[in-house]
Amino acid sequence: MALKITVIGTGYLGATHAAAMAELGFEVLGLDVVPEKIEMLQRGEVPMYEPGLEELLRRHVAGIEGSSGRLRFTTSYEEAGAFGDVHFICVNTPQKHGEYACDMSYVESAFDALAPHLTRPALVVGKSTVPVGSAARLAERLAAAAPAGAAVELAWNPEFLREGFAVQDTLHPDRIVVGVAGERGEELLREVYATPLAEGSPFIVMDYPTSELVKTSANSFLATKISFINAMAEVCEAADGDVVKLAEAIGHDERIGKKYLRAGIGFGGGCLPKDLRAFMARAGELGADQALTFLREIDSINMRRRGHMVELTREALGGGGFLGKRVAVLGATFKPDSDDVRDSPALNVAGQIHLQGGQVTVYDPKGMENARRVFPTLSYAETALEAVRGADVVLHLTEWREFRELDPAVLGDVVAERRILDGRNALDAALWRKAGWTYRALGRPSA
């Protein structure tokens, strides 16, 4: 009989995973402790913006006309325990307040709530990003609390999905990493992932600690690449070089590669920044902190970008204060094709300028609602054109396609000054300059 799957936690990761599992043909039960989220999902609505996810969900949620009916939702752990053969834990692991370490409380409560309902053989699969050593500890906790005892196994199966590409990354993963302690975990996960495996996704089996480390080291490597190119941007600015050309040129070396070398205001989001910090904190606990001291530098290069953007804006406005100056900010999310503003460099820059007295107006294609919630004191405009009206300077801080398609001549008619700073190196400099704008970008010559 086909496996029945539960997905615990229905955020970016869980909602996508649940819909993807239904797409792969399984009966799926999604669980969240927030009833409003469950009600939305039951109506086939996604609580966040993720391209393609709502369509995928509506194809499977029971009760929606024409759906496969394979996907249902609940808030009951009892129901989840009775239903599932495989339980995916997809709750988030944010940064602890006032500390670098990762807050494991959601993971721990999910395990504690599920375990007493595991009365028959089952596989629990952790997907959340956790400090190395967590899986081994959670396996013991599970064995002690589950009525089925040793018939309940734990596997760790980190997730590498990128927001904006979550559906694609989940259905067609570039690798499937599985940390196990026994053979059954591996067998069941081969069954779960049979479709992507048949498509050729590599399946890499290892022990728990290695699987936990794969995730944090992959994110650290990506962050290092971004901060590397941003460090080069700093040097380029000092030496009158062009970081975009530099990245293009070094990227042709296959060993280096072109990806993740886009210089700008740096990385943000719900993963890279907090994962780096949690990794450093955990290495410290293990007595291996020296191995990761370089990550502190990666983090500080990244945070420096935001301050640098604020200073460039000040310079563009003549070098004085921001009081009485109108600043238009295009972009609020941490990256395009997402509505996520968690640790967003764009919103951070907007906030800093606002706090220094600038009159900041923000526009973002999808992130307005979330941005308003985090930063209610900023002004928000309904369109890019409205945002730039009367602006003394325009900041391009998230590289949405919509912004690349803006007509500099049309915008030029409504701003107070034709000055634009490109914090993402994504606009066509020649086009803006031709339309009479002073265009400046990070790490590039000013004229």
Ligand code: UDX
């Ligand atoms: C990341 C990892 O890519 C993913 O594998 C992991 O599962 C979760 O964390 P995500 O947070 O969705 O995914 O964003 P990603 O596309 O990696 O971008 C992160 C940040 O880096 C964004 O703020 C983006 O603007 C920035 N970035 C990315 C750059 O500044 N330059 C680049 O060249 C690439």
